[in-house]
Structure formats: C-alpha cells, structure tokens
Amino acid sequence: MTKPKRAGIYVRISKDRKGRELGVRRQEKACRELCERMGWGVLKVYAENDVSASTTSKRHRPAYTEMLRDARDGFIDGIVVHSIDRLTRRISELAGFLEEQRENGFAFATTEGEDTSTAGGRMILTIKGAVAQQETERMSERINTSLLQRREQGRPHAGGKRQFGFKAGSCFQELDEAETELIRDGHRMLLDRSSKTPGDVARYWNARGRTTPQGGAWTIQSVKRVYRSERTGGIVTYKGQDIGDSVYGAPLTREQWQNVQTLLDDRATPAPQGAGKRKHVYSGFLRCGNCGSTLRVQWATVQGRTFRRTFCHSGQRGRDGRLGCGKVNRTYVWIEEQLDEVVETALRERAARPEEVPAEDLTGPIGLLEARINALRDRWKGEQLEDDDYFDALAHLREELRTLRKRAAVAVVRRSRAEADALTVWKDDAPENLERRRALVATVIDHVDVFRVGRGRRKPPEPTSISITPAPC
Numbered sequence: 001m002t003k004p005k006r007a008g009i010y011v012r013i014s015k016d017r018k019g020r021e022l023g024v025r026r027q028e029k030a031c032r033e034l035c036e037r038m039g040w041g042v043l044k045v046y047a048e049n050d051v052s053a054s055t056t057s058k059r060h061r062p063a064y065t066e067m068l069r070d071a072r073d074g075f076i077d078g079i080v081v082h083s084i085d086r087l088t089r090r091i092s093e094l095a096g097f098l099e100e101q102r103e104n105g106f107a108f109a110t111t112e113g114e115d116t117s118t119a120g121g122r123m124i125l126t127i128k129g130a131v132a133q134q135e136t137e138r139m140s141e142r143i144n145t146s147l148l149q150r151r152e153q154g155r156p157h158a159g160g161k162r163q164f165g166f167k168a169g170s171c172f173q174e175l176d177e178a179e180t181e182l183i184r185d186g187h188r189m190l191l192d193r194s195s196k197t198p199g200d201v202a203r204y205w206n207a208r209g210r211t212t213p214q215g216g217a218w219t220i221q222s223v224k225r226v227y228r229s230e231r232t233g234g235i236v237t238y239k240g241q242d243i244g245d246s247v248y249g250a251p252l253t254r255e256q257w258q259n260v261q262t263l264l265d266d267r268a269t270p271a272p273q274g275a276g277k278r279k280h281v282y283s284g285f286l287r288c289g290n291c292g293s294t295l296r297v298q299w300a301t302v303q304g305r306t307f308r309r310t311f312c313h314s315g316q317r318g319r320d321g322r323l324g325c326g327k328v329n330r331t332y333v334w335i336e337e338q339l340d341e342v343v344e345t346a347l348r349e350r351a352a353r354p355e356e357v358p359a360e361d362l363t364g365p366i367g368l369l370e371a372r373i374n375a376l377r378d379r380w381k382g383e384q385l386e387d388d389d390y391f392d393a394l395a396h397l398r399e400e401l402r403t404l405r406k407r408a409a410v411a412v413v414r415r416s417r418a419e420a421d422a423l424t425v426w427k428d429d430a431p432e433n434l435e436r437r438r439a440l441v442a443t444v445i446d447h448v449d450v451f452r453v454g455r456g457r458r459k460p461p462e463p464t465s466i467s468i469t470p471a472p473c
Helices: 022-038 062-073 091-104 119-152 177-190 198-207 220-228 254-267 332-351 363-381 387-417 422-427 431-444
Strands: 007-013 042-049 078-081 107-110 235-238 241-245 286-288 296-302 305-311 329-331 445-450 466-470
Touching: 007 022, 007 062, 022 042, 022 078, 042 062, 062 091, 091 119, 177 198, 177 220, 177 254, 198 220, 220 254, 241 387, 254 387, 305 332, 329 332, 332 422, 332 431, 332 445, 332 466, 363 387, 422 431, 431 445
Parallel strands: 007 042, 007 078, 078 107, 286 445
Antiparallel strands: 235 241, 296 305, 305 329, 445 466
C-alpha cells in the first residue's frame, strides 16, 4: 500500500475537568512519532477533549464525524490513533469504521501496532474493541451498584446546580434557613383556603427580595420547579424510582411535598376552551353561530364612542381549517351581562350545597407499609433475601404506599379547599383575578353560540340571539 501523504491524527480523552488538554497532547505526540517512523505525512489533527466514546455516552463527537467525512471525500488518505479505545469503545461503531475503511481504502494505524490489512488483524482489532466495550459496561455496572447503595442509605445525588432552599457548596446536605422558611410559607399559601396559586408565591418571594439560584426573578414555572423537585420533600430517587427518605434535612416533609404534587397535578389538567392570557372574561368561549369559528373580543372606537365588540374574523381559520364567515359583529357588553347572570346563579346554587369532605384517615395503613418496607430492607441488607426477590417485593410495597399517600394528599387538599367561597372569587373583578374568574366560567359554560341581530336595532337583542352550552358535569 502506498504510504499516506495526508494522514489525519485522531486524539480523544474522556475526562479533563481542568481543561489542560495534557492527555490529548501526549496522544498527539505519540501518533506523530509513529507517522515519522512509518514515513506518513500528517495533514490535520482531530482532537476531542473531555468527550466520552463509551456505550453509555450520548454526546455527539463532531471531530470524529468530520474525520470520517474527510476520509470519505479523499481529503485525508490515512488515520492514526493512539489505541483502539481512543477511537471508540462501541463494537458497533468499530464495525462501521472498518466498513468505511474497506469502502474508501484509507490507511489505518495505531501506536499499539494493529494491522487492518489482513483478516487476522481485523479480527484482533475487533476483539480489542469488544474488550474495551466490556470494560466500559463493567465500569458502568460498578458505578450503578455504588449509586444504588448510596441511595438505599438515604444519601441523594450530590451533583447539579444549587437548588433553592439548600446552601451553595453543601452538596444538598445543609439547608438555607431563610430560603427554607420561604418554601414553607409558599406551601402554606398553596394549601390555604383563599386558593393561592404558584403565581402568588412567585410574587411573594419577589417582594421579599429573594431571587432564583441563578439570580433571576421568580416566575410561575420556576416556583413549580422548586415544589416539583423530590429534594424539596427529602425524597431519594434512583432512575426515577422512589428509594426512600434522605438522611439530611429538607424544606418540606414527604407528606407536605406529596400534598403539593396533588395540588399542582389538579392545576395541570388540560385547559378549558378559552383559557390562557386573556383580557376579557368570556374571550375564547364565544363562537360564531353561523360558521362556528371562535369570536374575537376587542375595543373599538366608532364616531368618538369607545366600546367592546365581539366579531367573527374573516381572515381567521376555525377548528375545521376554514376561514371565518365575518357575518357576526355584536356589542360585547350585553352578552357579558347575560352570561354574568348565568354564572352567578350557578355559583349561588353550588354554595347552597356545600361539598362534604371525606374524613379518611390513612395514617395507620401508611405507617404499616413503611414499617414493612424498612423490615424488608433490613432483611436484604442482612443477606437474608436475594436481590430479585427484594426488588420485586419492594416495588409492590412502594406502589401500594404511593397509592395511599396519593389518597391522603387528596384528602388534605380537599379539606383545605372545602370552605373556599367561589362566589366571592367571582365577584372580585380585579384584573389580576381574571384567570380565576375564567376558571369558574369554565365550570359552568362550555361555549356560547352568538348569532346575528341585524343593523340599526334600538331595542336590546332577544335572549335567543345567544345559545349557551353548559359545561359537562
């Protein structure tokens, strides 16, 4: 084979936390010395520092991809690496590389002397690749076993960005008292009978001068992330599974955290028709009685008079993909008055029939299941149970425990909401209360069909000019 004149050197190191690139430099030096001994000319170095090539890594290797593309296009006619595990630790990727070499005819060499020009050499190279992959997988197994053991001991994962409620640099082992108190205040607000929301908690934390761990202002989503985190409830997880309770402190107890999850899950149900950032209570609920398109609501000024109107927009596509007919154009105030009366009447009837709150006490069954899990864990640690039997029994008991805790959390949330006066919320027409009022409308009205009434009418429209479809029970 002709000696390559445009060889490419590929160097890679899996971990270089300090970014000093000492490993890739040593590999490059050894590869250049090999090229000099063989008389190969070096054209380019493809370096990837702090990039893994193992079977567990999901990171893309752009330099490796570029090298193969250059070899495929004939830009380089040879590839040199320090050892086969620097090229790849995946047997499937190695097979693909050898197939690329066979099709494109570029030379290949390593400092360990592998020869791919013969069948025996390719077999040896494949065996070395399989050994490299096996070592990676064995290392992964050892790490996973160690991590599981730590989780079983109640020691959560210590990596990642700082989370609100924990001191910086404490690896989630020490609480920030001021932030912890704000988290607990927010928990009490969310379970308060006045129906506070994550938005109220965000405004409260911002008013107290607290920022997110990244230094930004609190939003609804950032508040939810705090309460959604298992660390906030002192819960240790492993690969998405609830392992147990942390041995360190947490801003909330497990029961308090579970109560918040139930509340947030209830709020996360699909939004009703018309939900979202609106400026008018019934915006999104109104439909054109002629074509079925959703009507727009906006302010209009005609001959110096400013008023609100709702209309079918001929340039807006409806649910069936067709454009609106543009035939309905009505004053919004009269429609709003009719619908306000319907909603208020419905809410008054509900107030006359207060909901009974179940008094289910699940403390005993929950405590019994927790005791069974602890006893099972003690037997496993004492080598009285096989791993398969232990994890099968543990999964079954934890599923029962999650079900009971969910029921207990639902009961707590119901008790906290039972005395909430929906009628009082409805009568509060402040702009910041708009979304709560719209949520109440969605429990009474599914949608309203609005029909044409003609022009120049002096008297109020007929009640039949709108048709109200109640919300499903």
